[in-house]
């Protein structure tokens with residue numbers, strides 16, 4: 001019987017010819033990523049709990065300070081110092097302030113065919129390049145770091161057959177929110193979301209990352225695309241080569257199949273406090289906002305900043321609204337500078353910030369207060385995600401977020 005791309009990656013990592021859903025395999029990890037959300041805990045366990053502390057292969061480890069950078073309080077500074085010192089002592093690749101971890105990983109490490117564990121739930125983003133990335137807790141990360149191995153219960157795969165093309169003014173962000181709104185926040189629990197079909201081919205690597213990144217918001221173990229010419233082009237532009245270019249077999253077995261016609265997707269918004277609390281954007285038009293956020297590993301790339309800048313050019317951010325623009329990495333930031341996008345945002349009154357998780361994470365910059373309302377391109381809108389428990393987060397595309405920043409209330413780009 002055939003295998004899906006995800007099954008082939010696991011089989012290769014397990015050193016076997018064939019795996020099927022439900023099997024448990026010991027796997028050799030290609031890479032492990034850990035950020036300032038939990039690395040201090042991993043370091044503490046490594047130092048205090050292990051009898052024979054040891055790192056299997058330091059070259060496979062990447063530490064990234066991105067969530068609270070620059071540090072926002074003495075406690076954060078101390079845990080980041082722990083991470084920094086440990087990376088230095090053990091010769092681990094260390095990034096600080098260079099960008100949100102998943103963006104840094106995509107720009108510098110991820111290769112098709114790899115199995116990557118990250119101590120962050122949105123590690124599933126790496127499927128945009130045909131890698132199997134998944135989030136683990138810091139105990140599993142520690143085990144992987146010490147042994148170079150871990151285990152995988154082979155997940156079932158769900159096929160998302162994408163047809164057609166996204167209309168003008170509608171984005172991959174609207175598509176993934178629509179998919180999650182349709183299947184529900186538990187719609188693919190512990191399954192792989194494989195995006196395929198002619199429509200999938202039309203999407204750029206950045207757009208594929210938007211889809212895979214939010215797979216975990218449907219409960220999925222990962223999201224994945226077959227690597228094609230676009231993936232190879234991206235890799236070559238970043239000076240890397242694939243580990244393996246797997247494709248799903250024609251007789252691969254899927255748990256379920258869905259078809260989404262991209263041409264039918266419209267601007268949508270996820271209302272508080274769940275990602276699948278989805279409505280057409282028109283339905284929340286006019287909801288007053290206090291802050292708008294354009295950034296995150298989901299939607300802070302150059303393509304997203306271009307969309308925002310093209311909408312706000314020559315216009316102003318509404319009075320009393322904070323519009324935070326946070327490029328997902330320094331590479332994105334520098335490109336935005338070159339293209340004049342940063343000038344455009346600043347002239348409009350936006351607050352342009354250093355690359356980090358910002359208010360997507362809600363514990364560093366831009367935290368919102370009691371009863372405040374945020375419209376965001378971040379990944380989550382759970383209660384209190386962006387600050388005070390009474391505050392509210394709406395999720396929308398870069399276009400909807402920017403239009404809302406201009407109007408001071410939720411708006412569509414066409415309303416301007």
Ligand SMILES: CC(C)[C@H](C(=O)O)[C@@H](O)C(=O)O
Pocket residue numbers: 037038067119120121122135361379
């Ligand atoms: C801090 C980190 C562990 C967390 C995650 O796992 O996703 C964060 O990035 C988030 O988006 O909530």
Ligand code: SF4
Pocket residue numbers: 067100101102120122296297298356357360361378379
């Ligand atoms: S940008 Fe948001 S979703 Fe992405 S890693 Fe940071 S906190 Fe998590």
